[in-house]
Amino acid sequence: xxxxxxxxxxxxxxxxxxxxxxxxxxxxxxxxxxxxxxxxxxxxxxxxxxxxxxxxxxxxxxxxxxxxxxxxxxxxxxxxxxxxxxxxxxxxxxxxxxxxxxxxxxxxxxxxxxxxxxxxxxxxxxxxxxxxxxxxxxxxxxxxxxxxxxxxxxxxxxxxxxxxxxxxxxxxxxxxxxxxxxxxxxxxxxxxxxxxxxxxxxxxxxxxxxxxxxxxxxxxxxxxxxxxxxxxxxxxxxxxxxxxxxxxxxxxxxxxxxxxxxxxxxxxxxxxxxxxxxxxxxxxxxxxxxxxxxxxxxxxxxxxxxxxxxxxxxxxxxxxxxxxxxxxxxxxxxxxx
Amino acid sequence: xxxxxxxxxxxxxxxxxxxxxxxxxxxxxxxxxxxxxxxxxxxxxxxxxxxxxxxxxxxxxxxxxxxxxxxxxxxxxxxxxxxxxxxxxxxxxxxxxxxxxxxxxxxxxxxxxxxxxxxxxxxxxxxxxxxxxxxxxxxxxxxxxxxxxxxxxxxxxxxxxxxxxxxxxxxxxxxxxxxxxxxxxxxxxxxxxxxxxxxxxxxxxxxxxxxxxxxxxxxxxxxxxxxxxxxxxxxxxxxxxxxxxxxxxxxxxxxxxxxxxxxxxxxxxxxxxxxxxxxxxxxxxxxxxxxxxxxxxxxxxxxxxxxxxxxxxxxxxxxxxxxxxxxxxxxxxxxxxxxxxxxxxxxxxxxxxxxxxxxxxxxxxxxxxxxxxxxxxxxxxxxxxxxxxxxxxxxxxxxxxxxxxxxxxxxxxxxxxxxx
Numbered sequence: 001x002x003x004x005x006x007x008x009x010x011x012x013x014x015x016x017x018x019x020x021x022x023x024x025x026x027x028x029x030x031x032x033x034x035x036x037x038x039x040x041x042x043x044x045x046x047x048x049x050x051x052x053x054x055x056x057x058x059x060x061x062x063x064x065x066x067x068x069x070x071x072x073x074x075x076x077x078x079x080x081x082x083x084x085x086x087x088x089x090x091x092x093x094x095x096x097x098x099x100x101x102x103x104x105x106x107x108x109x110x111x112x113x114x115x116x117x118x119x120x121x122x123x124x125x126x127x128x129x130x131x132x133x134x135x136x137x138x139x140x141x142x143x144x145x146x147x148x149x150x151x152x153x154x155x156x157x158x159x160x161x162x163x164x165x166x167x168x169x170x171x172x173x174x175x176x177x178x179x180x181x182x183x184x185x186x187x188x189x190x191x192x193x194x195x196x197x198x199x200x201x202x203x204x205x206x207x208x209x210x211x212x213x214x215x216x217x218x219x220x221x222x223x224x225x226x227x228x229x230x231x232x233x234x235x236x237x238x239x240x241x242x243x244x245x246x247x248x249x250x251x252x253x254x255x256x257x258x259x260x261x262x263x264x265x266x267x268x269x270x271x272x273x274x275x276x277x278x279x280x281x282x283x284x285x286x287x288x289x290x291x292x293x294x295x296x297x298x299x300x301x302x303x304x305x306x307x308x309x310x311x312x313x314x315x316x317x318x319x320x321x322x323x324x325x326x327x328x329x330x331x332x333x334x335x336x337x
Numbered sequence: 338x339x340x341x342x343x344x345x346x347x348x349x350x351x352x353x354x355x356x357x358x359x360x361x362x363x364x365x366x367x368x369x370x371x372x373x374x375x376x377x378x379x380x381x382x383x384x385x386x387x388x389x390x391x392x393x394x395x396x397x398x399x400x401x402x403x404x405x406x407x408x409x410x411x412x413x414x415x416x417x418x419x420x421x422x423x424x425x426x427x428x429x430x431x432x433x434x435x436x437x438x439x440x441x442x443x444x445x446x447x448x449x450x451x452x453x454x455x456x457x458x459x460x461x462x463x464x465x466x467x468x469x470x471x472x473x474x475x476x477x478x479x480x481x482x483x484x485x486x487x488x489x490x491x492x493x494x495x496x497x498x499x500x501x502x503x504x505x506x507x508x509x510x511x512x513x514x515x516x517x518x519x520x521x522x523x524x525x526x527x528x529x530x531x532x533x534x535x536x537x538x539x540x541x542x543x544x545x546x547x548x549x550x551x552x553x554x555x556x557x558x559x560x561x562x563x564x565x566x567x568x569x570x571x572x573x574x575x576x577x578x579x580x581x582x583x584x585x586x587x588x589x590x591x592x593x594x595x596x597x598x599x600x601x602x603x604x605x606x607x608x609x610x611x612x613x614x615x616x617x618x619x620x621x622x623x624x625x626x627x628x629x630x631x632x633x634x635x636x637x638x639x640x641x642x643x644x645x646x647x648x649x650x651x652x653x654x655x656x657x658x659x660x661x662x663x664x665x666x667x668x669x670x671x672x673x674x675x676x677x678x679x680x681x682x683x684x685x686x687x688x689x690x691x692x693x694x695x696x697x698x699x700x701x702x703x704x705x706x707x708x709x710x711x712x713x714x715x716x717x718x719x720x721x722x723x724x725x726x727x728x729x730x731x732x733x734x735x736x737x738x739x740x741x742x743x744x745x746x747x748x749x750x751x752x753x754x755x756x757x
Contacts, residue, residue, distance in 0.1 A: 069755050070755065070756070071406075071410060071755075071756060072410055073407065073410035073411045074410075074411070088751075099736075099740065102747075104744070105574075105575075170512065170568055171587075171589075187567070189568075189572055190567050190568060190571055190572055192733075275572065275573075276572060276573035276574060276577055276579075277573060277574030277575060277577070278571055278572040278573045278574050278729075278733065279567075279571045279572055279733045280571065280574065280729060280730050280732070280733025280734065280735045281574045281730060281733070281735060282733070283574075284574045284575070288574070288575075292574075292575040292576070292577075295403050295404075295407070296402075296403055296575065296576070296577065297575065297576050297722050298402070298422060298425065298576060298718035298719065298721060298722045299425065299718055299719045299722065299752045299755075299756055300406060300407075301752070301755050303755070304755075
């Protein structure tokens with residue numbers, strides 16, 4: 001067995017050793033010429049190249065697209081219109097009445113996304129915290145319950161949407177159950193409030209396990225002796241939660257909040273499969289609006305879709321900066337303690 | 338050894354280049370059973386033409402609608418595609434004329450629809466219609482019979498049909514009286530029947546007129562009144578296409594307005610579940626018009642193998658192949674010779690099918706000029722999209738009809754401006 005292992009090790013290390021020997025001289029020369037900074041740049045280069053090709057370059061192209069119009073795909077063939085697409089998206093006669101906006105469905109999508117983000121993230125955080133607190137207790141079959149809550153995370157978003165559509169459809173499982181119990185069926189996906197609530201509920205169900213897991217890791221890192229001291233002092237459970245658990249869980253909580261915010265702004269697949277943006281435009285979110293304008297409509301407008309995606313990207317950048325700022329503040333607090 | 342290796346490498350490269358040169362990719366979607374028929378025909382073509390390898394890429398209709406245009410704008414895509422949005426994408430089609438052995442055959446047999454798939458003013462031969470379609474209705478005869486309601490006869494209006502279907506729905510406890518596919522194309526025949534004309538004097542889209550308003554008002558009223566199934570139109574946003582065929586197949590609605598391309602689908606899925614009939618298009622104040630259309634098989638101008646593509650197209654356009662394809666798929670042929678000869682031997686045991694095909698052939702004579710002009714009109718797509726998008730919002734209670742008309746005009750004007 002050891003012989004096989006040794007042989008496999010040699011097979012793996014031999015080419016790496018050869019490669020190291022080949023690179024050794026040029027790398028030493030590079031270090032002599034450029035110093036430590038040059039070496040850092042050398043090792044970052046592959047990552048930066050991938051980032052540039054797959055993230056930065058598409059972003060720049062997208063910005064360029066947002067300043068053009070027409071159906072042509074290649075930039076040189078498109079007509080430059082400056083900020084006209086942004087103007088079209090943002091122009092409203094009266095910003096308190098979305099019907100007066102030139103691109104009213106963009107604003108409807110923006111309003112829906114804003115409402116969705118606030119409600120979904122708040123409920124998700126509460127639900128994930130409660131789930132993590134329950135899973136952190138010494139329950140019977142704990143691993144089983146953790147797997148149960150994490151399972152939806154493993155499902156494809158389209159599958160999640162389809163499963164819930166089968167449940168909530170007019171002829172779905174839920175209505176069959178209601179009728180079976182002698183009640184009237186409900187058009188879950190055809191009433192505005194029900195459909196919006198369904199979109200929130202389904203996305204929470206799909207992502208709860210992921211965020212609960214992050215919070216659970218935070219809970220398990222809290223020293224037990226703090227709880228023992230509180231117990232000896234006769235501190236009430238609610239006070240223990242607010243004074244010990246929540247403050248010490250805050251670093252993980254911040255990560256969860258920011259990640260949940262970003263995901264909520266990007267909501268698309270589960271909601272699109274579930275409601276198709278309906279009824280009317282009740283669950284039309286920003287990403288679907290961009291998709292509809294850029295890809296799905298019979299006469300596509302990639303310039304307008306690009307402008308909308310740049311505006312949405314701006315929101316996401318703000319959220320990312322918020323995450324960085326909060327992370328740094330936490331780090332500073334940790335050092336001070 | 339060295340010589341052998343070189344020979345092998347050379348042979349392999351030659352084989353590779355020959356295969357590439359002879360490859361013809363064909364993008365195909367199916368409404369019913371035509372994918373199976375096409376697979377069979379492609380296999381036969383490949384066997385008869387060893388130098389050409391037709392690769393059939395079967396995709397969903399949504400792929401053709403959403404992704405093909407992007408591929409074409411990028412100068413890529415398949416060599417041949419089956420498309421319904423044929424006029425809008427006409428700049429991407431290949432003029433087959435110089436590659437055809439008998440261009441006159443194409444002009445004679447497919448010339449009537451050639452304008453549908455080429456740019457205005459062009460005389461290019463870009464492909465042919467795989468089938469002619471006509472929008473029209475279907476009624477669940479069994480439900481009507483069980484309810485004791487007679488099927489409305491010739492000359493019956495939309496109101497007659499909806500009222501009759503509503504009585505059936507109430508008697509039989511179905512979800513609604515009827516449904517129309519969520520599509521601007523589908524309501525355009527009825528709009529024209531109420532006097533609509535989308536095309537302005539300058540060839541550009543005209544503002545929403547009284548004909549369109551008349552039928553839109555009825556549609557919204559039927560949704561509010563519960564006669565029209567809310568699910569199809571209300572449960573989606575934008576210009577998303579939704580068919581209500583499954584609701585008809587599941588007997589959730591006694592009357593369904595769609596089109597002739599559903600015949601094979603209904604026959605396959607309903608089987609002997611219930612009797613159904615094609616009804617033609619109900620009448621409005623101006624006529625009883627459906628809207629002709631269909632899918633075309635078109636050659637893409639970015640192909641590297643134009644000669645091979647032309648050979649493939651010539652095979653599928655052959656009179657005997659068109660006849661066989663039509664008989665097996667239950668599609669109305671677009672080939673003038675095949676249509677004129679008649680005597681098509683529809684390959685089905687289902688008695689409902691033959692009657693339905695006859696009904697659609699008869700209804701083809703009822704289309705109005707304003708509807709006949711639409712398939713060859715390049716701005717039809719933005720009009721269809723705006724209609725479905727905004728009327729759905731009215732049905733969902735988000736807009737008034739008057740606001741919707743203003744928005745439809747604005748949406749169309751913006752799309753036309755962006756496309757120009």
